[in-house]
Amino acid sequence: MVEDSQEIIGDYQYGFHDPENSTIRFDKGLTEQVVRDISELKNEPEWMTDIRVKAYRHFVERVMPDWGNCSLLNMIDFENVTYFLRSSDKTEKSWDDVPDDIKNTFDRLGIPEAEQKWLGGVTAQYESEAVYHSIREDLEEQGVIFLDMDSGLKQYPEIVKKYFGTVVPHSDNKFSALNTAVWSGGSFLYIPKGVSVEMPVQAYFRINAKNMGQFERTLIIADEGSTVHYVEGCTAPNYSTDSLHSAVVELIAMKGAKIRYSTVQNWSSNVYNLVTKRAVAYQDAVVEWVDGNIGSKLTMKYPSVLLKGEGAHAEVISVAYAGEGQHQDTGAKVHHLASNTTSNILSKSISKGGGRSSYRGLLQVTPKSSGCRSKVVCDALILDEDSRSDTYPTMEIGNSSSDLEHEASVSKVSSDQLFYLMTRGFSEEEAMGLIVNGFFEPFTRELPMEYAVELNKLLELEMEGSIG
Amino acid sequence: MMYHQMPIPPRSEHLWRYTPWHRIHPSKPDVIPSADGIVFKTQDNVSLIETSSTEPTSSEIARTFLHECKGSSYNLSLDNIAEPIHINARCSGHVSVGTLNVEVKGSAVLFIHLTGEPEWAGIRITGTVHPNSQLFYGFINELDSNAKFLRCEDWNLQRDASMENATLSLGGFRCKTDIRTSLNGTGASLRQAITVNADGAQHDDEHVEIHHHHGHTYSDLVMNSACGGSSHFIGTGLLTIAEGANKTDASQVFRNLLLSEKARAEAIPELEVLADDVSAAHGAASAPVDSEQMHYLMSRGLNPVDAQNMIVSGFLNDAFSNLTNAALIKEMRTRLTVHLECELKR
Numbered sequence: 036m037v038e039d040s041q042e043i044i045g046d047y048q049y050g051f052h053d054p055e056n057s058t059i060r061f062d063k064g065l066t067e068q069v070v071r072d073i074s075e076l077k078n079e080p081e082w083m084t085d086i087r088v089k090a091y092r093h094f095v096e097r098v099m100p101d102w103g104n105c106s107l108l109n110m111i112d113f114e115n116v117t118y119f120l121r122s123s124d125k126t127e128k129s130w131d132d133v134p135d136d137i138k139n140t141f142d143r144l145g146i147p148e149a150e151q152k153w154l155g156g157v158t159a160q161y162e163s164e165a166v167y168h169s170i171r172e173d174l175e176e177q178g179v180i181f182l183d184m185d186s187g188l189k190q191y192p193e194i195v196k197k198y199f200g201t202v203v204p205h206s207d208n209k210f211s212a213l214n215t216a217v218w219s220g221g222s223f224l225y226i227p228k229g230v231s232v233e234m235p236v237q238a239y240f241r242i243n244a245k246n247m248g249q250f251e252r253t254l255i256i257a258d259e260g261s262t263v264h265y266v267e268g269c270t271a272p273n274y275s276t277d278s279l280h281s282a283v284v285e286l287i288a289m290k291g292a293k294i295r296y297s298t299v300q301n302w303s304s305n306v307y308n309l310v311t312k313r314a315v316a317y318q319d320a321v322v323e324w325v326d327g328n329i330g331s332k333l334t335m336k337y338p339s340v341l342l343k344g345e346g347a348h349a350e351v352i353s354v355a356y357a358g359e360g361q362h363q364d365t366g367a368k369v370h371h372l373a374s375n376t377t378s379n380i381l382s383k384s385i386s387k388g389g390g391r392s393s394y395r396g397l398l399q400v401t402p403k404s405s406g407c408r409s410k411v412v413c414d415a416l417i418l419d420e421d422s423r424s425d426t427y428p429t430m431e432i433g434n435s436s437s438d439l440e441h442e443a444s445v446s447k448v449s450s451d452q453l454f455y456l457m458t459r460g461f462s463e464e465e466a467m468g469l470i471v472n473g474f475f476e477p478f479t480r481e482l483p484m485e486y487a488v489e490l491n492k493l494l495e496l497e498m499e500g501s502i503g
Numbered sequence: 504m505m506y507h508q509m510p511i512p513p514r515s516e517h518l519w520r521y522t523p524w525h526r527i528h529p530s531k532p533d534v535i536p537s538a539d540g541i542v543f544k545t546q547d548n549v550s551l552i553e554t555s556s557t558e559p560t561s562s563e564i565a566r567t568f569l570h571e572c573k574g575s576s577y578n579l580s581l582d583n584i585a586e587p588i589h590i591n592a593r594c595s596g597h598v599s600v601g602t603l604n605v606e607v608k609g610s611a612v613l614f615i616h617l618t619g620e621p622e623w624a625g626i627r628i629t630g631t632v633h634p635n636s637q638l639f640y641g642f643i644n645e646l647d648s649n650a651k652f653l654r655c656e657d658w659n660l661q662r663d664a665s666m667e668n669a670t671l672s673l674g675g676f677r678c679k680t681d682i683r684t685s686l687n688g689t690g691a692s693l694r695q696a697i698t699v700n701a702d703g704a705q706h707d708d709e710h711v712e713i714h715h716h717h718g719h720t721y722s723d724l725v726m727n728s729a730c731g732g733s734s735h736f737i738g739t740g741l742l743t744i745a746e747g748a749n750k751t752d753a754s755q756v757f758r759n760l761l762l763s764e765k766a767r768a769e770a771i772p773e774l775e776v777l778a779d780d781v782s783a784a785h786g787a788a789s790a791p792v793d794s795e796q797m798h799y800l801m802s803r804g805l806n807p808v809d810a811q812n813m814i815v816s817g818f819l820n821d822a823f824s825n826l827t828n829a830a831l832i833k834e835m836r837t838r839l840t841v842h843l844e845c846e847l848k849r
Binding site for chain 1 (some may be wrong): 513515517571746747749759761762763764765766767768769770771772773774776777778779780781782783784785786787788789790791
């Protein structure tokens with residue numbers, strides 16, 4: 036990793052940072068004692084400490100992945116990461132009680148304003164833990180539980196114990212082991228039977244310190260017939276040294292439930308974003324991952340759905356923008372483990388300024404799953420000669436009655452489209468911006484309006500200077 | 504590097520994911536068996552010469568293994584030959600290995616028919632299609648249904664060279680094919696078609712790599728498989744377009760037709776594009792026999808078995824539709840039809 040004295044902000048509008056006022060900061064590096072100290076500090080039950088220690092040992096034994104961008108992955112210096120940093124002594128329910136500097140950060144990110152207008156609940160995580168948390172009273176009255184994960188473990192240990200690690204076990208991969216060992220923060224959301232949460236609930240994750248590791252853990256359980264839309268956003272300051280974000284997200288959609296999980300990932304270009312997201316969908320349940328990746332240095336993220344019940348459906352819409360120095364290694368995995376399950380995957384990517392975008396997907400139909408249907412579409416745009424686009428799809432079909440299709444294309448922006456727009460008076464840059472926004476439109480139309488507007492602005496910023 | 508110094512490739516490499524090296528090796532992976540040579544025979548007027556030297560070793564394990572097995576080795580020079588050339592490659596014994604190096608100048612039509620009843624057969628074919636030359640090439644695998652088979656091919660297409668490469672994979676119990684083509688000159692063009700009809704407990708793993716190193720190159724790959732019984736078909740592809748290889752036009756289509764409950768198919772068409780002004784696309788589909796097509800044929804008086812056979816035949820023949828050479832298309836379709844008719848009589 037590069038020298039940490041120099042700081043770069045550049046065009047990234049969320050690259051500002053605040054002076055660090057931590058109440059507890061662990062030394063850099065990871066040992067079993069660090070794992071035990073995190074657990075003790077949080078006053079966790081013994082079973083959770085045991086899970087953490089077991090996961091830590093697995094993390095140490097497990098080798099780094101030998102696929103993907105190994106040269107970037109091997110640059111991660113696990114000894115140069117701060118694994119726990121507490122910025123505020125407790126999670127507040129009012130923004131007025133949040134420390135001023137942290138509140139200012141979230142004000143600049145527009146979170147309190149958005150909460151008032153269109154959100155059902157908000158968790159704001161700063162470094163390792165949530166600093167603010169609230170949920171609308173009417174949802175609370177209907178039995179919806181929305182807490183940061185640490186509070187969820189304290190207040191509902193039996194639910195957490197029942198579901199924690201059942202969708203993403205610690206032994207799944209090296210980074211899920213790391214997350215399970217040192218997790219802190221994240222969201223715990225439970226929707227009771229038949230309850231429909233009409234306004235989205237949101238979590239916002241912010242890294243402020245240098246060389247910080249953020250390892251939030253999110254667990255969402257939608258009971259029978261319930262619906263929820265969860266939105267997460269993330270940003271970090273630009274430093275010349277690297278930070279590590281390694282989250283685990285587990286979704287459980289019971290019979291007839293529907294979960295939509297939307298992400299707009301906009302980490303600064305010094306963040307490694309190595310995330311494991313997986314859902315289980317039981318009979319007639321629907322899980323939708325709406326996943327936007329704009330930032331980070333290296334993202335490796337493949338939202339997955341295990342379709343375990345008959346009639347379950349998975350939908351993954353993902354877009355990735357890979358600019359200079361970025362590698363967006365994203366995709367989707369759907370496992371059809373029951374009959375008459377269906378899935379749709381739509382992936383769109385843009386590579387520019389030497390960036391690299393990769394789609395890595397898996398579509399699996401087990402021998403006992405009959406009548407499954409799936410469609411995968413990957414489109415990639417390459418905007419200049421220095422950039423790169425890869426597609427690595429895998430289809431494993433074990434049942435003859437299933438109908439699956441995959442199609443992918445890679446091309447540059449059509450000169451006909453550019454010409455058409457320029458004859459209508461747009462500059463080449465404006466025309467390119469319009470085409471790119473149109474290319475991402477299937478994704479943005481699935482986002483809440485405010486997010487869609489923000490995303491379009493972000494893309495316009497990223498596209499500045501892309502011509503000539 | 505020698506075979507014994509090479510690490511066994513991990514299953515995380517998609518080339519070895521479904522047919523790991525130890526499953527295609529004739530015995531145990533640390534053994535290099537003594538091999539009988541595959542006997543290549545052709546018409547008298549063709550320059551097929553047996554040599555003592557085999558192709559130099561490669562950094563890839565299967566190619567190095569075939570090199571060190573020291574089977575037979577032949578050179579074939581084709582210089583503007585009008586009539587199609589048929590080579591019979593006959594395998595026999597416990598382990599049968601052969602190497603063939605082909606040089607093409609002008610235009611030629613070449614068929615290799617692989618037959619025999621070996622326990623294990625391995626063939627390595629390398630070839631260069633020189634500038635402005637054309638090769639229309641068909642490979643027909645009709646090995647005994649108990650044989651294990653490894654096939655590695657490397658083709659070098661030079662400036663304005665064109666190649667049509669068709670494969671009909673019908674025989675063998677467990678087959679692993681790895682065909683790599685490099686488009687090494689501007690204007691080079693490749694049309695490739697692979698048809699697999701697997702039945703019983705057959706396992707057929709077809710890997711195709713197409714590398715566009717220069718701009719203004721063209722490639723088109725179609726891979727159709729029909730799997731019955733408890734057979735397992737794997738189609739993996741890697742299409743790369745190098746930096747600066749602009750105006751490349753490349754497409755790949757993988758289609759699987761699953762004919763029985765226990766049949767399995769995997770498709771992994773990979774794409775790595777490092778140039779911006781290109782057109783690259785791939786598609787993969789897997790489905791059972793279309794019930795509407797069955798209904799249509801049965802309403803015309805066909806029984807269900809005949810109707811399905813007709814659909815399978817049409818589907819497999821369709822893979823050769825992207826080829827242009829009439830002699831190549833006719834030979835491949837004839838061989839396929841004969842095979843399907845024999846299957847029907849069983």
